Amino acid sequence: MKPRLFWTMLLAFTLVIVLSVCGMLGFVALAVSGQWQPAAVRETFREFQQTYALSLGDYYVANGESWVGVEQRFETLPAVGPGNFFDYALADENGQIIASTDTKYPAGTVLSEKDLKGGIVVRARNRQVGTLLFDNGPRGMMQSPPAAPTPPTAPARGPRAVFWPILRSFLIAAGVLVTGLLLMALFFVQRISRPLRTLTVAAQQLATGALDVQVKPAPIREVNELTQAFNSMARSLASADRQRRQMTADIAHELRTPLTIIKGRLEGMQDGVYEAKPEELERLLGETALLERLIEDLRLLALAENGQLPLYREPIDPRELLDNAHNAFARQAAEQHVALAVDAPDDLPALDADPQRLAQVLANLVANALRYTPEGGSITLGAHTAGQEGADVVVLEVRDTGAGIPADDLPHVFDRFYRADRSRARSSGGTGLGLAIARQIVLSHGGTIQASSTEGQGTTMTITLPLEGSAALVV
CATH class of the missing domain: 3.30.450 (Beta-Lactamase)
Incomplete structure (x- = not known):
């Protein structure tokens, strides 16, 4: 022992x-x-x-x-x-x-x-x-x-x-000295060992699942730093557990909705309520497509968060990225009577990135902007260079004149399954994972992404990426 x-x-x-x-x-x-x-x-x-x-x-x-x-x-x-x-x-x-x-x-x-x-x-x-x-x-x-x-x-x-x-x-003096020094030693030993015993008990409670446990500050600096690190770890574990539970509930909800629709339609056909017409089969096919997209988005997000998302980097012209996104959504913007434009110089330096992944990010941002920009509004795809902490970067922006995002919702727009408009159906709004995936793709390129918005005036999504050969940015 x-x-x-x-x-x-x-x-x-x-x-x-x-x-x-x-x-x-x-x-x-x-x-x-x-x-x-x-x-x-x-x-x-x-x-x-x-x-x-x-x-x-x-x-x-x-x-x-x-x-x-x-x-x-x-x-x-x-x-x-x-x-x-x-x-x-x-x-x-x-x-x-x-x-x-x-x-x-x-x-x-x-x-x-x-x-x-x-x-x-x-x-x-x-x-x-x-x-x-x-x-x-x-x-x-x-x-x-x-x-x-x-x-x-x-x-x-x-x-x-x-x-x-x-x-x-001499013996009396020695006895008094030893007694006094032992009392001082006992005092200091307790000051060191008591917080460590408390920390050990808290760690044992944490191991049993009590993730809300916290330890009081210790009087000694090194032990206090240890307790602060433990408290931070416990809070992180508690937050991760809440996110895991919430994600599990969200995934179950997202899977249950299309499965319920598919099951109801098939039972209706079996009972003769619905006929197996092409329109009904088309609806069922659309629900299965939503399921497939949700599962694929979850797989992609898991790979990105674990740093396992494969990237095929090559030099990319930022202006060409914006032009491709413009061409992909030009027809939809015209149908919604929304002006879609590109505002970027032609001589921007090249990016070292995966073109398909960045095109996926821009497609998600432009699709969201079209979803919230009313008829007669505008969406601008912009790019320019900037200097950040000694590193040269390229800044990509997607600016719209839509309804904007409430200030309370703005910090959560990149969370999984989060949506500011909670009344929007998944059939019209996607899986709710697009911005979370976009953030992880940008982070995997060594960049940053952030949202700024004024409610009633519009939203700007800003992507900052290092140039070819530059160091990754600090998130």
């Missing part, structure tokens, strides 16, 4: 804190025990011992060049003596120990020159009168020999009495 992030981070913080405090205490213990001392500490001890050697020389002179009573000077030093922090021994000019707190050098012992070599020379009147011997720094408490009995008037302070208050203070 894998550990939780909370306990992993808390353990990591705890180890860092404990190791830091233990390291600090270890250095203090080494310094106190004499096993390790900083250079500054050693130098301080050395200066103290040299100064004390000078004071012993002064004592020797002041005492009539005699060491009598020098033992009392050692007794006045703090933490000096058997079982305490420091040990000193004083030898006279002959190397005989005359005063000592070190059990290794009892009084009366005669030392060799080798033993005296490590001491500090005590001088008086420019001659050596003795040698001061000392341990190389303070000893540890537990390694000290037991304290020797001392007179009641000057009781010796044992190692515990000297150093236990110091160690106790």
